[in-house]
Amino acid sequence: MRANINLIHGDCLRAMKAMQDKQFDLAIVDPPYGINAANMQMGNNAKKKWIKKDWDKNTPTNEYWKELFRISKNQIVWGGNYFNLPPSKCWVIWDKNNGESDFADGEMAWTSFDKPMRIKKIHWTGSASNWEDTKGKIHPTQKPKALYDYLLLNYAEKGIKVIDTHLGSGSIALACWDAEIDLEAYEIDKEYYDKACKRFDLHSRQMALW
Numbered sequence: 001m002r003a004n005i006n007l008i009h010g011d012c013l014r015a016m017k018a019m020q021d022k023q024f025d026l027a028i029v030d031p032p033y034g035i036n037a038a039n040m041q042m043g044n045n046a047k048k049k050w051i052k053k054d055w056d057k058n059t060p061t062n063e064y065w066k067e068l069f070r071i072s073k074n075q076i077v078w079g080g081n082y083f084n085l086p087p088s089k090c091w092v093i094w095d096k097n098n099g100e101s102d103f104a105d106g107e108m109a110w111t112s113f114d115k116p117m118r119i120k121k122i123h124w125t126g127s128a129s130n131w132e133d134t135k136g137k138i139h140p141t142q143k144p145k146a147l148y149d150y151l152l153l154n155y156a157e158k159g160i161k162v163i164d165t166h167l168g169s170g171s172i173a174l175a176c177w178d179a180e181i182d183l184e185a186y187e188i189d190k191e192y193y194d195k196a197c198k199r200f201d202l203h204s205r206q207m208a209l210w
Helices: 012-017 062-071 129-134 145-155 171-179 190-208
Strands: 005-009 024-029 072-078 091-095 106-111 118-121 161-164 182-187
Touching: 005 171, 005 190, 012 062, 024 062, 024 145, 062 072, 072 145, 118 145, 129 190, 145 171, 161 171, 171 182, 171 190, 182 190
Parallel strands: 005 182, 024 072, 024 161, 091 118, 161 182
Antiparallel strands: 072 106, 091 106
């Protein structure tokens, strides 16, 4: 096996409460921003309408943050500008390179690392190669695999253990598999979980042919 990828359908907070202190070397998470993204129509001239869900109505609780910092040595948190996190000089900015549009030019990830701030440009729109393996997005806030490839290359290494509390589309699972980095990831929504598992299964089987 390239890596131990453990995808779990369940409540991440309940799971974290049973974990040991600093059990994971790195947490890479993309929790709800509290902006109701699940019910937005995403993308330039997007026609896809998602099933209405309530998972992005609120930001994570203080209990979530307490457990996340307890069980991981370092953290990368997408949407860090929406949360009350400690000061950090090491932000990762995803420049979506989406030109003139009604959407934000990028997204911000807070990190616990003592490194310089970085900007990574990866095209965002649905027609880009980011979404070829899923033939379009399978999750409203799906991030491209290439973004996680970049994070693992610069903030992780083989032999470490990574946790993701909100698996979503599963992009991180594909990146960890390719980088040979162990991952434990949680997704509470059954629809998203099933789609992420199917995506990972297809990717891992294709990679095994090489």
